[in-house]
Amino acid sequence: MTTFLVTGATGRIGVPTTTQLRAAGHDVRALSRRGGPGLVTGDLLVGLDPTILDDVDMIIHLATTNGPKDIRVAENLFRAASAAGVPHVVLLSIVGIDSIPMGFYKQRVEIENIALRSGVPLTLQRATQFHPFVEAMFTAQRFTPVFVSPSIRFQPIATDEVAARLVDLAAGAPAGRVDDIGGPEQRTAADLLDAWKQATQRHRPRIPLRLPGKLFTAFAAGENLVPGPGFGSQTFEQYLAEKYQTVHQH
Template identity: 50%
Template sequence: MTVLVTGGTGGLGRPTTTLLRSAGHEVRVLSRRPGEGRATGDLSTGSGLADALTGVDTVLHLATTGRSDAAQTTHLLDAAKPAGVAHLIYISIVGVDEVPLGYYRDKLACERLIEASGIPFTILRATQFHDFVAAVFRPQRHLPVLISLDVLDQPIAVDEVAERLTELAASRPAGRVADIGGPETRPVREFAEIWQRAHGTHRPIWNLPVPGGMGRAMRRGDHTTALPGFGRQTFAQYAAADAARLDVADARRGSPGGTDEP
C-alpha cells in the first residue's frame, strides 16, 4: 500500500512514518522541500499535490499550522478526490466540539470538510501529548516559581498515537473512531508536581486560572476521554525519561548537572 503522510516531519509524523515503513508500506512524506522519501507539495497553496498523490492509496493527514488548517485541508481534499484516494485518515483532538478555542474550532472545521468530501475517511481524536504538557513547564526553568493551569488534562504518549494511526492505516475507512487518551486524568498542578520530582526541583507552584468558557470546559474535562484510556505510558514515566535525557546531555557537555529542568 502506498501512503502519503502530511506533517510527516513533525512530532507525530516521524514515529508514524517509521511505524508505517516497518509495517511494509511504501511511504511518501509530503514536504515543500525535496528529499529522499519525500513528495514535493505545498498544502498552503495546493501546488504539487496532484503529483504527490499520484498512485496513493491512503493519506494520513497529520499536518497542522495552528491557524490555517481548514484551508490546507481544503487544498488536500481538492487534490485527493480526483486522484482516487481510497482512505483519508485525519488526526484531531478530543473536545474540539466542546472547548471554545479558536484552534479547536479550526480542527472541527477540518473534520466537517472531510466528512462532506465524499472520500472514504477515518477521524481519530486524541488527547494532548505528554510533550504538550511538558511544554508548559520547560520554558519556566529560570523562574522562582512554577506556574501551572487550573484545568484537567489526560496526556498520551505520541508514540502510542502513532501506533493507533498505523493500525487504522491497515484497516478499512471507519468514519469517526473511538477517541483515545492517556492512562490518567489529573489536574495540571499534579503534573507539575510530577515534573518537579522527576527533574529534582522544589519550587512553589502557582495555579493560574483559565478564564471563560474554555476554562470551564477544561475544568469539566470536556477534552478528556473516559478511563482507562488507550495509552499506557504515564506522565511520570515520560518525565523520568525526559530527565534522563537531560542528564545524558549534561554529561556530553561536561556539565556538572544541577537541579533545574531543561
C-alpha cells in the same frame, strides 16, 4: 504493497507514524515542505502536485501550521484527494474541540467538517494532548519566579502510541469517526507539574490558576478527557524518565 502518503511527516506525530509504516513494509511517501532523504517535497498551503497522489492507497493527514492556515491546508488536501479518487484518508484531531471555546479548537472543527464534506472515505480519530504538549506548558515557564498550574486535568498520551493507532486504522476500511483515545491516566495540572519539576530538578514554588469564563468551565467539566479506560500505557512520568533519563517514581 500499500502506498501511503503521510502529510506532516517530519512533525511530532508524523515521524513515528512514518517509521512504523515503513517498519511494517509499506511504501511511504513522506510529505514535507522541505526536501531531504526519504521525503517528498510539497507545500499544502499552495496546493498539491497531483502526481504525488498517483497510486496512493491511503493518506494519513498530520500536517499542521498550528494556526488558521491549517484550514487552507485541509481544503487543498481533500480537494486533491477527491480528484484523485484516494480510497481512504485518516485524519487526526483533538478530543473536546466542539465543546471547548478556543480559537484553535474551532479551526480543528472546521478541518473535520472539510474532511466530512469532501466525500473522501474517512476515518476520524480524536486524541488527547501528547506528553510533549503538556510538558511545553511547563518549559514555557522555566524562567519565571514561580510556576503557574491551571486548576484543570489532562490525560496525556504518548506520540508513539497515537502513531500505532493511526497505522492500525489506516490498515482497515474507512470507519468515519471512531472512539476517542486518551492516555492511561487523568491527572491534575499541578500533579503533572510536580512530576516535571522532579524530573528536571526545578524547585521554584507553584501557584494554582483558576479563571472565570466558558473556557475554564469546559476544562473543569472534563471536556478534554476521555471517559473509561485509557488507550495508551506510557504515563507522563515514564515519558519524562525516558527523556531526562531519570528514575521513574509514581
